[in-house]
Amino acid sequence: MPFVTISLLKGRPEAYVKAIADGVNAAVIDTMGFPEDDRYQVIHQCEPSCLEYQDRQAERVMMHLVMRSGRSDDAKKAFYARVVETLAHNPGIDPGNVFITITENNDIDWSFGDGIAQFCTA
Numbered sequence: 001m002p003f004v005t006i007s008l009l010k011g012r013p014e015a016y017v018k019a020i021a022d023g024v025n026a027a028v029i030d031t032m033g034f035p036e037d038d039r040y041q042v043i044h045q046c047e048p049s050c051l052e053y054q055d056r057q058a059e060r061v062m063m064h065l066v067m068r069s070g071r072s073d074d075a076k077k078a079f080y081a082r083v084v085e086t087l088a089h090n091p092g093i094d095p096g097n098v099f100i101t102i103t104e105n106n107d108i109d110w111s112f113g114d115g116i117a118q119f120c121t122a
Contacts, residue, residue, distance in 0.1 A: 001038030002028060002067035002102075009059065010045040016091045017043060020061060023086035031078040032071050053099055060097040061087065068119070069104035076102060 004024060008017070021041055028034050053060045063083075084095035107119035 001034050001040060002032075002065040004028070004041045004066075005044065005064045006041060007044045007046055007051055007062045009051060010047055012045070012091075017045070019091040020087060020093075023090065024063060024083055027079055027082040027086055028065075031082050032067075032075045053097065056097050058097055059093050060099070061093055062099040063101075065100070065102045067102065067104060068110070069106060071104075 006020060006024060008020060021043060025039050025041065029036055048057075051060060051062065053062060080100055083100060084098045087093040087098055088095050108117055110117065110119055112118050
């Protein structure tokens, strides 16, 4: 159940945005074993000048996942590969234009509401 921030170019159709969100979510579930109902995503649509990825001018997506530590390197590698494969298929983004970063933290770093650290309650 990572918290996923996805940044993409502004003005894309709703189906395009949904394909990206669904593709990333499916990859998380398939490769890292998160439950299907754990979906926490924020999608930012940016002007081209505000989504800089080296010199790429084509379609591009940048994403940052924050999640509890413990996933293996192999699971992360599988996630990266699955995401670019999925987004290449739908909505058609070149795998070279997908940037992914993961930050890990601990149980105490999460609260899902009510000011409670749910992972740390007995």
